[in-house]
Amino acid sequence: xxxxxxxxxxxxxxxxxxxxxxxxxxxxxxxxxxxxxxxxxxxxxxxxxxxxxxxxxxxxxxxxxxxxxxxxxxxxxxxxxxxxxxxxxxxxxxxxxxxxxxxxxxxxxxxxxxxxxxxxxxxxxxxxxxxxxxxxxxxxxxxxxxxxxxxxxxxxxxxxxxxxxxxxxxxxxxxxxxxxxxxxxxxxxxxxxxxxxxxxxxxxxxxxxxxxxxxxxxxxxxxxxxxxxxxxxxxxxxxxxxxxxxxxxxxxxxxxxxxxxxxxxxxxxxxxxxxxxxxxxxxxxxxxxxxxxxxxxxxxxxxxxx
Amino acid sequence: xxxxxxxxxxxxxxxxxxxxxxxxxxxxxxxxxxxxxxxxxxxxxxxxxxxxxxxxxxxxxxxxxxxxxxxxxxxxxxxxxxxxxxxxxxxxxxxxxxxxxxxxxxxxxxxxxxxxxxxxxxxxxxxxxxxxxxxxxxxxxxxxxxxxxxxxxxxxxxxxxxxxxxxxxxxxxxxxxxxxxxxxxxxxxxxxxxxxxxxxxxxxxxxxxxxxxxxxxxxxxxxxxxxxxxxxxxxxxxxxxxxxxxxxxxxxxxxxxxxxxxxxxxxxxxxxxxxxxxxxxxxxxxxxxxxxxxxxxxxxxxxxxxxxxxxxxxxxxxxxxxxxxxxxxxxxxxxxxxxxxxxxxxxxxxxxxxxxxxxxxxxxxxxxxxxxxxxxxxxxxxxxxxxxxxxxxxxxxxxxxxxxxxxxxxxxxxxxxxxxxxxxxxxxxxxxxxxxxxxxxxxxxxxxxxxxxxxxxxxxxxxxxxxxxxxxxxxxxxxxxxxxxxxxxxxxxxxxxxxxxxxxxxxxxxxxxxxxxxxxxxxxx
Numbered sequence: 001x002x003x004x005x006x007x008x009x010x011x012x013x014x015x016x017x018x019x020x021x022x023x024x025x026x027x028x029x030x031x032x033x034x035x036x037x038x039x040x041x042x043x044x045x046x047x048x049x050x051x052x053x054x055x056x057x058x059x060x061x062x063x064x065x066x067x068x069x070x071x072x073x074x075x076x077x078x079x080x081x082x083x084x085x086x087x088x089x090x091x092x093x094x095x096x097x098x099x100x101x102x103x104x105x106x107x108x109x110x111x112x113x114x115x116x117x118x119x120x121x122x123x124x125x126x127x128x129x130x131x132x133x134x135x136x137x138x139x140x141x142x143x144x145x146x147x148x149x150x151x152x153x154x155x156x157x158x159x160x161x162x163x164x165x166x167x168x169x170x171x172x173x174x175x176x177x178x179x180x181x182x183x184x185x186x187x188x189x190x191x192x193x194x195x196x197x198x199x200x201x202x203x204x205x206x207x208x209x210x211x212x213x214x215x216x217x218x219x220x221x222x223x224x225x226x227x228x229x230x231x232x233x234x235x236x237x238x239x240x241x242x243x244x245x246x247x248x249x250x251x252x253x254x255x256x257x258x259x260x261x262x263x264x265x266x267x268x269x270x271x272x273x274x275x276x277x278x279x280x281x282x283x284x285x286x287x288x289x290x291x292x293x294x295x296x297x298x299x300x301x302x303x304x305x306x
Numbered sequence: 307x308x309x310x311x312x313x314x315x316x317x318x319x320x321x322x323x324x325x326x327x328x329x330x331x332x333x334x335x336x337x338x339x340x341x342x343x344x345x346x347x348x349x350x351x352x353x354x355x356x357x358x359x360x361x362x363x364x365x366x367x368x369x370x371x372x373x374x375x376x377x378x379x380x381x382x383x384x385x386x387x388x389x390x391x392x393x394x395x396x397x398x399x400x401x402x403x404x405x406x407x408x409x410x411x412x413x414x415x416x417x418x419x420x421x422x423x424x425x426x427x428x429x430x431x432x433x434x435x436x437x438x439x440x441x442x443x444x445x446x447x448x449x450x451x452x453x454x455x456x457x458x459x460x461x462x463x464x465x466x467x468x469x470x471x472x473x474x475x476x477x478x479x480x481x482x483x484x485x486x487x488x489x490x491x492x493x494x495x496x497x498x499x500x501x502x503x504x505x506x507x508x509x510x511x512x513x514x515x516x517x518x519x520x521x522x523x524x525x526x527x528x529x530x531x532x533x534x535x536x537x538x539x540x541x542x543x544x545x546x547x548x549x550x551x552x553x554x555x556x557x558x559x560x561x562x563x564x565x566x567x568x569x570x571x572x573x574x575x576x577x578x579x580x581x582x583x584x585x586x587x588x589x590x591x592x593x594x595x596x597x598x599x600x601x602x603x604x605x606x607x608x609x610x611x612x613x614x615x616x617x618x619x620x621x622x623x624x625x626x627x628x629x630x631x632x633x634x635x636x637x638x639x640x641x642x643x644x645x646x647x648x649x650x651x652x653x654x655x656x657x658x659x660x661x662x663x664x665x666x667x668x669x670x671x672x673x674x675x676x677x678x679x680x681x682x683x684x685x686x687x688x689x690x691x692x693x694x695x696x697x698x699x700x701x702x703x704x705x706x707x708x709x710x711x712x713x714x715x716x717x718x719x720x721x722x723x724x725x726x727x728x729x730x731x732x733x734x735x736x737x738x739x740x741x742x743x744x745x746x747x748x749x750x751x752x753x754x755x756x757x758x759x760x761x762x763x764x765x766x767x768x769x770x771x772x773x774x775x776x777x778x779x780x781x782x783x784x785x786x787x788x789x790x791x792x793x794x795x796x797x798x799x800x801x802x803x804x805x806x807x808x809x810x811x812x813x814x815x816x817x818x819x820x821x822x823x824x825x826x827x828x829x830x831x
Contacts, residue, residue: 161420164408168416171405178367178403179417180387287577292407292447 007251008135012143013209015247017042017201020146022225022232022239023153024197030157030234031190032170034299036092037077039222040099041195045070045202047103050110050213053206059118063142063203070199071192073099078191082184085301096222104215115211118142142204149197154236166190170295173302183302198222224273231280233293238283246276316379318343318471318502319364324373326359333359335526336373341471346493346503348513348534350546351523352749357506360523361473364504365397366390391417396464397473404448404456411444414463427466435462438492453480453602461492472496473504478512479775480602483810490516508546510539524548547750557765561785562592565738565769566613566645567626571633573612573619581605581793583612588771588788588795590738595760595770596798597784599777601813605793606773607650610742613771614647615640627738641674646736648728650743650773652720656727659716663708664690664697666715667730674734696733704729705755721752728756732763739763742773757783777806789813 021038028035035041045066052065077095080086118140126137157163166186169176173183205217224246232238249272257265284290321339325332334356341347351357362368364375366384374381377393384390387397404413411428418427428444435442440458448456457477464472474493478486493503493516507513513520514534522530522545530545566588573583583605590596600606611617612625615637619625622633627643637647649655657666668679668688678696681687697712704725708718715723724745731739744760745753760783764770773790774780780787786798789812796812 161415164412164416168405168408168412171407175403175405176416178387178399180366180391181416291577292449294407296407 002131005131005135007255011244011248011251012135012139014250015244016143016146017204017209017221018225018228018246019240019243020142020149020204021198021201021222022228022243023146023149023236024194024201025225026229026232026234026236026239027153027157027166027197028190028194029229029298030170030295031166031187032173032295032297032300032302033078033081033187033191034088034092035074035077035095035191035194036089036226037074037095037099037222038194038198038225039218039220040096041070041073041198042099042202042205042222043103043216043218044073044099045199046206046217047107047110047202047213048199049203050107050115050206053116054110054113057116059116059207060141062116062207063118063200066203066206067196067199070202071196074191074195074198075188077195078188081301082187082191085303088299088301100216107213107215110213111215113213115206115213117211118207140208142200142208145200150236150240157236167295170297173297173300177302177304183304187302198225201225228276228280231277231284233284233290234295235293238280241283242276242280245279246272249275317341317376318378320376321360321364322374322376324360324363324375325371326356326363326368327371332526334363334370337523337526337528339521339528341502341504342519343470343502344497344500345518346497346505346516348517348520349504349506349523350508350510350513350520350534350542352508352546355523355546356526357523358475359526361397361475361504361506364390365395365473387417391467391469394468394470395473396467396469396471397475398457398460398464398477399475404459406447406449408448409444410442410446410448410451410459413448413459414444414466417463418466430466431462434465438462438465438495439488440492454482454485457481457489461489465496469501471502471504473506475506476508477505478507478509482601482813483777483806484814486512510534510542510546513542514539522546543750559593559765559767561594562767563628564589564591564626565628566590566740566771567629568613569624569626571612571619571621571624573608573617575608576617581608583608583793586612586795588798590769590771592737592767592769593764594785595764595772595783596786596788597780597801598771598773598788598790598795599780599809599813600773600775600790602775604790604813606742606775606790608793609790609795610647610649610740610773613740614645614649616649638673641671644734644737646731646734646739648731648739648741648744650746652723652727653716657715657723660714662712662714663701663718663726664693664712666726667697667700668693670730671734700726700729700733703733704759719749721748724748725752725756728759732759735766736763736768738769738771740771740773743775744772745774745776745779753779777809780809781806 021042025035025038048069049062049066053059053062077091080091081088120138120140123137127133157167165181169181169183169186177183202218206213210217228239228242228246232242253268253271256263257268317340319341321337324334324337326334337360349357349360359368363370364384366386366389375384382393384393411431414431415427431442431444435458440462442458442462448459457480477489481489496503505517514537517534520532520534521528524546534542568586568588571583571586575582581604586609588596598606612619615632615635618636619633623631625633627640627645630643632640632643653659658669672679679689679693681689694712701708706722706726706729708722718726728741728744744756748756757779760770760772772783781801784801787801787804787809788798789796789809791813
């Protein structure tokens with residue numbers, strides 16, 4: 001394997017959790033709910049996946065357990081903000097803090113236990129193509145899922161009637177309610193989808209990226225995804241591009257640091273954040289399309305008239 | 307669709323004793339209403355009379371607290387808008403039922419049978435809109451459309467479901483007179499097909515013109531049912547308001563010096579959905595009331611912002627108040643020169659709803675009446691006694707009805723809060739007053755009070771600019787009338803020389819400088 005292929009592989013591994021969590025948050029926010037608890041849901045997914053894999057011995061059970069962990073944890077957020085109409089920003093922040101703390105407690109006995117790595121599934125024929133084959137088609141299940149999620153969510157939002165309803169709710173929940181669309185139910189599902197995706201992203205961290213359990217191993221990735229969704233103007237392919245850009249610059253600056261180019265390491269560590277923001281701001285310079293894609297009722301509480 | 311025999315005998319929709327309570331407040335109380343097949347039935351009432359609550363119950367958005375709804379002889383419960391649509395009830399809302407970020411086709415699709423594909427909906431919508439004279443492009447984004455076009459979407463959306471009853475909530479409040487005429491044509495066509503229309507309005511003239519029967523609501527109760535063509539506007543108004551409304555009196559005064567002068571000012575739109583102002587030129591003299599007519603969303607908000615100084619412009623000389631260039635000066639600076647401003651939005655713009663009236667008074671006038679309300683020193687201590695007495699003076703002068711001595715602004719009804727806000731500015735005896743939509747959503751009594759106050763102010767020698775969508779109001783108060791359309795302001799015309807029809811043409815963007823043939827064309831359309 002060449003150096004180039006190795007770098008590409010690490011870029012993919014670094015970017016996949018960002019893309020997955022961001023695409024989930026995108027669906028949540030398109031429905032008009034701002035869930036700032038991505039970091040907390042992600043870390044809960046990571047510990048649930050690790051525990052599931054340890055107990056069953058199968059990393060695939062780990063994936064299912066990570067998804068369920070994130071989704072169930074997000075249900076708490078949904079109940080507080082949608083049924084009890086608590087403030088979404090405060091509840092989301094609380095969810096992150098709770099997730100970080102609770103995962104540390106749950107995972108205490110897993111610290112420094114060797115993890116179970118999720119194996120790769122080579123796709124016949126395609127995986128034999130030089131360079132592209134080993135990079136794209138000799139990957140683990142979660143990577144394939146991440147691509148399917150981006151394509152699927154894009155299709156769902158812009159081609160399906162259910163996606164149209166979801167966007168309508170995000171644009172104006174009052175009008176949607178007046179038309180007879182189930183606002184609260186749809187938002188519950190959207191929040192849980194976001195939670196499931198964050199959980200899957202967490203599973204990738206504890207089963208693929210670094211197959212072990214370390215406290216706070218999500219390391220701020222949840223916050224990055226929140227920024228990605230906004231800067232990508234709530235569009236799936238831009239989220240994908242932003243996630244990979246961030247992953248790529250992160251890996252490249254690590255290599256640059258290793259080469260010792262004489263650039264201050266602090267500056268290099270800053271690069272992924274700066275580059276992602278600059279690029280995404282440039283692509284979303286068209287204020288009209290940005291505004292068209294911004295869910296107008298994002299973060300606003302909905303209480304139906306009775 | 308034809309009218310069946312028994313539908314003539316039996317009302318299409320009967321409502322018996324319908325009541326809706328919000329806590330202890332009865333928004334609707336024991337409403338009885340019958341709508342026959344193939345009639346245009348008016349539901350008349352002032353703001354807050356319970357019209358919207360009633361139709362929301364008929365459309366399944368709200369659930370009644372008591373009473374029954376009988377549809378074609380059967381008692382029904384309408385649990386959701388979906389169920390209402392299944393029965394054959396269509397609704398054209400007054401506010402918030404379109405999705406700005408979606409296309410016309412997507413908006414229509416949202417309220418239809420899920421089995422129909424998007425392509426089919428576009429085709430059907432296109433053919434329907436042609437048949438009823440309501441042209442629409444299914445691919446356009448709603449955000450880019452005019453208010454009239456948006457209403458067409460709503461109507462086509464309702465018609466696609468082939469309803470037996472169509473409810474229209476204040477449909478003409480956003481239309482030019484010509485657009486309204488076109489809407490009436492559509493309604494007559496619907497009636498001829500045997501469909502019924504429930505037409506909600508507070509405009510007496512048009513109800514008398516197009517409706518077969520009328521039910522009048524006041525304070526949530528039915529106060530009369532009549533044939534509107536047999537009534538006079540005055541008798542209908544009495545049923546609606548419960549008393550005679552004070553007529554507004556006007557005397558003209560000789561105009562004095564120029565108080566507000568805007569010269570050829572163009573301002574690009576500050577948001578993607580905003581309106582650019584183009585070559586705005588206006589002069590308002592002392593003693594004059596310049597009314598600016600126009601359909602909502604044609605640049606009224608933007609114009610108000612540049613006049614008030616909420617949006618300053620780099621061309622300092624382009625806006626002059628009492629002969630001084632103020633383009634770059636903000637709202638406080640302009641207030642200090644004796645100008646006053648009343649914005650369109652009462653809640654959150656004209657007043658802080660959570661604060662008492664006295665604080666709201668002080669917030670608006672803390673610079674311009676600093677001597678009266680604030681003490682000296684580092685912290686500018688508030689002189690509560692003088693603020694309170696000024697608040698009481700304003701309330702007494704404008705007849706603001708309130709509970710308690712100094713309630714929160716949000717606790718007042720819309721009309722009373724508006725009277726307070728206008729009174730707060732009038733109390734300063736401003737040399738120039740700019741007011742945007744002074745009586746929007748205000749009951750008739752408060753509206754006539756506010757209009758009279760504006761006229762009195764001008765008679766006392768102030769210059770007044772009134773931006774309004776309400777043509778009746780404009781004719782009542784204005785000495786001069788200009789029309790704003792797509793960010794362009796027409797020349798002012800003396801009020802006596804204009805007819806409703808001329809203004810309607812100007813509102814539709816047909817300007818004097820265009821050739822006569824275009825005017826004729828607009829007449830035909």
